[in-house]
Amino acid sequence: MIAFGDSLYAGYQLGPKEGLAPQLQAALAGDGVVARVQNAGVSGDTTAAGRQRLTYVLDNAKVKPALVLLGLGGNDMLRGIGPDQTRANLDAMLAELKKREIPVLLTGMMAAPNLGSDYAKQFDPIYPELAAKYGVSFYPFILDNVVTDKALMLGDNMHPNAKGVTVVAEGLAPLVEQALPKAD
Numbered sequence: 810m811i812a813f814g815d816s817l818y819a820g821y822q823l824g825p826k827e828g829l830a831p832q833l834q835a836a837l838a839g840d841g842v843v844a845r846v847q848n849a850g851v852s853g854d855t856t857a858a859g860r861q862r863l864t865y866v867l868d869n870a871k872v873k874p875a876l877v878l879l880g881l882g883g884n885d886m887l888r889g890i891g892p893d894q895t896r897a898n899l900d901a902m903l904a905e906l907k908k909r910e911i912p913v914l915l916t917g918m919m920a921a922p923n924l925g926s927d928y929a930k931q932f933d934p935i936y937p938e939l940a941a942k943y944g945v946s947f948y949p950f951i952l953d954n955v956v957t958d959k960a961l962m963l964g965d966n967m968h969p970n971a972k973g974v975t976v977v978a979e980g981l982a983p984l985v986e987q988a989l990p991k992a993d
Contacts, residue, residue, distance in 0.1 A: 814880030818850025827971035832978035856898030880916035892931035
């Protein structure tokens with residue numbers, strides 16, 4: 810499977826075994842699920858940048874991924890990019906994955922409170938609405954149970970530390986297990 814996202818996927822400021830892909834792979838292995846999780850996270854990526862590189866990543870994968878974890882939009886939100894653009898880019902990526910018949914687990918993002926309620930009203934519904942539109946698996950907020958606990962966050966209060974990533978990976982693992990195609 811491919812973990813396709815931004816710094817939250819890339820393992821920003823974390824060691825090689827501390828990022829989302831290796832920790833998710835370890836969590837799955839702990840549940841007896843043998844799966845390789847390829848890290849295709851790029852720190853700073855917006856949905857527009859992800860949309861530009863998605864076909865390249867898919868076209869250059871050695872095998873068709875059994876699942877793509879898709880997690881972009883946090884940088885759009887932090888830069889104040891219009892939610893309509895974020896929605897359009899995520900929609901295009903989900904359409905491309907559907908066209909290729911690749912199952913998706915979409916990890917959602919929530920608008921930061923300092924952006925105001927008008928922005929949040931436009932931004933927050935993007936993920937559940939697109940998950941429903943495409944019938945994909947959905948984890949509503951990637952930093953759920955992490956962002957509110959300073960002990961699980963880096964000093965920037967935006968990125969999880971290794972322990973925080975463990976919480977994310979443990980939250981995602983059951984959904985990944987459900988979303989992975991069953992062996993015939």
